[in-house]
Amino acid sequence: EVQLLDSGGGFVQPGGSLRLSCVASGFTFSSYAMSWVRQAPGKGLEWVSSISGSGDITYSAASVKGRFSISRDNSKNTLYMQMNSLRVEDTALYYCAKGWTTSPFDYWGQGSLVTVSS
Amino acid sequence: QSALTQPPSASGSPGQSVTISCTGTSTDIGGYNYVSWYQQHPGKAPKLIIYEVTKRPSGVPDRFSGSKSGNTASLTVSGLQAEDEVDYYCSSYVDNNNLVFGAGTKLTVL
Numbered sequence: 001e002v003q004l005l006d007s008g009g010g011f012v013q014p015g016g017s018l019r020l021s022c023v024a025s026g027f028t029f030s031s032y033a034m035s036w037v038r039q040a041p042g043k044g045l046e047w048v049s050s051i052s053g054s055g056d057i058t059y060s061a062a063s064v065k066g067r068f069s070i071s072r073d074n075s076k077n078t079l080y081m082q083m084n085s086l087r088v089e090d091t092a093l094y095y096c097a098k099g100w101t102t103s104p105f106d107y108w109g110q111g112s113l114v115t116v117s118s
Numbered sequence: 119q120s121a122l123t124q125p126p127s128a129s130g131s132p133g134q135s136v137t138i139s140c141t142g143t144s145t146d147i148g149g150y151n152y153v154s155w156y157q158q159h160p161g162k163a164p165k166l167i168i169y170e171v172t173k174r175p176s177g178v179p180d181r182f183s184g185s186k187s188g189n190t191a192s193l194t195v196s197g198l199q200a201e202d203e204v205d206y207y208c209s210s211y212v213d214n215n216n217l218v219f220g221a222g223t224k225l226t227v228l
Binding site: 037044045046047050059061062095101102103104105106108109110111 | 121150152154156158163164165166169170175207209211212215216217218219220221222
């Protein structure tokens with residue numbers, strides 16, 4: 001059974017940093033691209049970033065480029081999102097998802113809440 | 119990148135069919151067959167119900183179907199059931215390795 005377990009969310013002041021993690025199980029992690037998708041409270045879904053199975057190719061939305069960095073450790077079956085220079089508008093539930101910009105998000109984590117506020 | 123355009127709400131009676139549209143441009147929906155649809159229950163993670171415009175993942179009822187014409191994709195839910203009353207989101211690949219979602223549609227079963 002595929003499982004994605006998100007963690008690392010929390011409360012941070014504007015300009016601060018957080019690192020999200022997502023531990024995967026139930027599939028060959030290194031063979032699949034992974035992504036982060038966020039959802040602001042009461043709002044719709046927004047794609048944030050994607051990384052290839054090997055980790056050598058990454059893509060990010062313009063809204064986070066230069067501030068957020070996606071990475072993975074295939075030896076630990078773990079996906080990461082380093083978030084720097086956080087803004088109030090980054091407040092959202094962050095989901096890790098198995099999938100890529102051209103492949104569907106067929107499995108999702110439970111989400112990790114990030115709150116940016118002064 | 120602007121969100122794809124979905125109607126905020128849609129409705130139908132039990133047993134009827136309802137279609138939700140998702141409109142983009144030639145740089146996303148119109149240019150590629152990488153359109154997906156997700157169903158989201160309140161407080162839950164989204165669930166994939168349609169991918170590559172028309173394909174259904176294993177386990178998704180055939181009451182759910184997808185199509186595309188030009189820059190507009192559509193999700194049709196046939197034989198509406200009370201459990202279908204949740205939010206639906208479309209997504210599409212966009213030029214230059216981006217991805218965009220629609221703003222979401224809340225489906226009401228009357």
